[in-house]
Amino acid sequence: MKDALRYAPLVVDEIDELAEILCNEPVYRHIGGVPSLADFELHHRRALNGPRPGGAPEVWVNIAVRHAVSGKLVGRLEATAHADLAEAAFLYDPAVWGKGYATSGLNWLKDYLRRYDTVRTLWGTTVPQNHRSAALMRRCGFVEVPAVDLPELYSYDAGDLVFRCDLT
């Protein structure tokens, strides 16, 4: 890919900028509908606060993706690690879809998660209508698995396609 991208932990000061690129109908078409700006901000503030103290051990990874040269924010990567697995999410500005940015991002996230010894597999779920999401995971080496005898997946809803990627 020609365009170099920069990955860094998302911070609270970036939430408004993130809303400008993500809080729109194309992004939320298959993931619950466009939230209000207030809900978008609350969701991201909670995500950045991290897991509840005293709960089961979890790691919440929130990454801002920017063009390395212009510094423009283009997307967000997320991973929630629990038990021996992690679950991924990826949301990009529709203006940059179709350029391979999300492919680079998900491959980056796979490498990043290898630092956590306990995380053996990375999982992703999507409604069947979200063809771009399913294609992205396949392109990044995920394999679709039947939705039976699944481990606990926070992101799974009945009817979702389920994808798994071995990180070992």
Ligand SMILES: CC(C)(COP(=O)(O)OP(=O)(O)OC[C@H]1O[C@@H](n2cnc3c(N)ncnc32)[C@H](O)[C@@H]1OP(=O)(O)O)[C@@H](O)C(=O)NCCC(=O)NCCS
């Ligand atoms: C899911 C999502 C991240 C996928 O984005 P995307 O733009 O399709 O993915 P990429 O950036 O990797 O682009 C892939 C496309 O670029 C093309 N491409 C061009 N250059 C490429 C390159 N160097 N490497 C890989 N693909 C490249 C691919 O062929 C593919 O084209 P296609 O869409 O015609 O099949 C995006 O659609 C999105 O943000 N959706 C809304 C949020 C969402 O639903 N997220 C999923 C649940 S969390």
